[in-house]
Amino acid sequence: MDTEPQHMERDRSSAPATGPEEGSRFSRIPSRFATSMSWRRTLALGAVCAAAVLLFSNFVVQPFLIPSGSMESTLQVGDRVLVNKLAYRFGSVPQRGDVVVFDGTGSFVQESPPENPVTGLLHGAAASLGLAEPAETDFVKRVVGVGGDRVVCCDKRGRVEVNGLPVDEDYLFAGDVPSRVPFDIVVPDGTLWMMGDHRSNSRDSRDHLGEPGGGMVPVDKVIGRADWLGWPLGRLGSVPGTGAFDGIPAPGATHG
Structure with missing residues (x-):
């Protein structure tokens, strides 16, 4: 009878290999595969999240790092403001008193400074997240x-006048006067006259009167309105508004 040899042969062929070399080989392959898949999922998720954040920043709300003291005390160096990019997207236009972020090419600077494309791309991405200073x-x-306004400085009390009425600028940096540079301009339609709150430390529309564009910023160069303070934590909240321009008549209107 050959039953015993058959059983022995069957047992030998069906028994799993448990030697140290074969066992370690089969245990390593699934582990490496799982690790690779885990990293791929992590990288893919990171890429999706980064793309979502950049899209949100480009089209809805963008953090903006304040690089200078020209808007003190309203905004301080190192503040991160959240710029509302939808503020002027649906027919609304900038109003007197709004704090806005804009591209000054053609008004405050005549051309963009040259830069390395890769460096520029990386810097732009970091700036759009409020992690680096904004573009120059x-x-x-x-x-x-705003368009059509006549803006004059200064009246007998040293105040800026808009359309014949003085403006009590309660947001000015303590100790500053409205302007040490006299001016009398009419803002062309479709443009804006811009000034910093720290008048003695701000290069603004006044400094570009004799240049092409006259210091006027086209409305379509406005990136958005600075509505909220997002950093530091002790300054979280809305960017303070102002009633300084309440009652200013429309361009060409008379006042009693």
């Missing part, structure tokens, strides 16, 4: 005059 062509200022 981006500025944050306050709208003082």
